[in-house]
Amino acid sequence: MPDDATRTVLVTGAGGGLGRAMCEEFAREGYRVLAVDLDQETAQGGVDAAGALGGPAAGFACDVTDPESVARLGRWATEERGGVDAVINNAGIFEGFLDIDTITPERWDAVVAVNLTGPFLVSRELIPSLTERGGGVIVNIASIAGMVGGAGGIAYTTTKHGVIGLTRELAYNCGERGIRVNAIAPGVIEAGVSLPLLNDPSRSADMTAKMQEVPARRLGNAREVARLAVYLAGDDAAFVQGAVLPIDGGFTAV
Numbered sequence: 114m115p116d117d118a119t120r121t122v123l124v125t126g127a128g129g130g131l132g133r134a135m136c137e138e139f140a141r142e143g144y145r146v147l148a149v150d151l152d153q154e155t156a157q158g159g160v161d162a163a164g165a166l167g168g169p170a171a172g173f174a175c176d177v178t179d180p181e182s183v184a185r186l187g188r189w190a191t192e193e194r195g196g197v198d199a200v201i202n203n204a205g206i207f208e209g210f211l212d213i214d215t216i217t218p219e220r221w222d223a224v225v226a227v228n229l230t231g232p233f234l235v236s237r238e239l240i241p242s243l244t245e246r247g248g249g250v251i252v253n254i255a256s257i258a259g260m261v262g263g264a265g266g267i268a269y270t271t272t273k274h275g276v277i278g279l280t281r282e283l284a285y286n287c288g289e290r291g292i293r294v295n296a297i298a299p300g301v302i303e304a305g306v307s308l309p310l311l312n313d314p315s316r317s318a319d320m321t322a323k324m325q326e327v328p329a330r331r332l333g334n335a336r337e338v339a340r341l342a343v344y345l346a347g348d349d350a351a352f353v354q355g356a357v358l359p360i361d362g363g364f365t366a367v
């Protein structure tokens with residue numbers, strides 16, 4: 114692999130709260146950034162975040178739930194952009210706190226498709242080219258809802274547990290090829306999918322009370338999560354394999 118400063122990272126969900134912070138932090142480290150999101154306009158949010166630091170970046174529209182769309186992404190990344198060294202499976206959706214009594218099969222399928230099938234399809238598409246390059250890194254964005262029950266609703270919680278299983282199985286399958294696969298489990302971050310909850314007056318008091326039980330006594334921010342992704346993608350994490358790193362202010366520690 115080239116050294117950290119000339120590597121290419123592909124970020125899915127790049128136009129979202131965490132995605133934009135990741136594009137920015139990878140650009141800060143000198144990575145070329147491939148910003149991927151559902152449509153070109155949203156992907157451009159990631160390109161702009163990387164470009165604000167002068168980093169070379171390009172955007173691509175891809176629905177990570179659609180195998181043909183992901184195949185097009187793979188061809189673009191490898192044939193037109195020269196391949197990638199790191200893949201951040203960050204795209205995800207949150208269905209609210211729907212539980213077994215309130216979720217519909219359609220909503221369940223939609224969450225499974227984005228949160229679980231998406232990282233599977235993108236990894237499956239890009240692992241051959243990472244292998245050809247002699248190795249690489251995959252970072253899957255899970256959640257504290259992937260480690261405990263009660264933190265996300267039934268479909269979100271189930272898919273994020275699945276992302277951790279996917280991470281461990283890929284680490285087992287791909288370690289020998291020089292591919293490291295790890296997961297990040299963010300707690301409540303003041304960005305993206307958490308914002309509607311934090312801004313919902315009927316929930317915000319409950320969220321604030323919950324935060325008072327977290328050792329850090331505060332919410333996380335997107336940059337903190339992005340810096341962990343940068344660490345996992347880089348050579349300082351060369352022996353970190355199949356790990357799930359919570360970044361939650363201690364939420365899962367107590």
Ligand SMILES: NC(=O)c1ccc[n+]([C@@H]2O[C@H](COP(=O)([O-])OP(=O)(O)OC[C@H]3O[C@@H](n4cnc5c(N)ncnc54)[C@H](O)[C@@H]3O)[C@@H](O)[C@H]2O)c1
Binds near residue numbers: 128132149303304
């Ligand atoms: N914000 C938090 O508190 C928090 C906590 C734990 C985990 N996470 C995880 O972090 C990741 C990023 O979430 P965020 O908070 O930035 O939310 P966000 O909604 O701001 O960003 C998610 C991005 O994914 C994209 N996306 C959705 N469906 C897609 C699809 N089918 N194909 C391609 N892109 C698609 C969206 O367009 C959006 O830009 C998610 O996996 C989420 O579950 C977030």
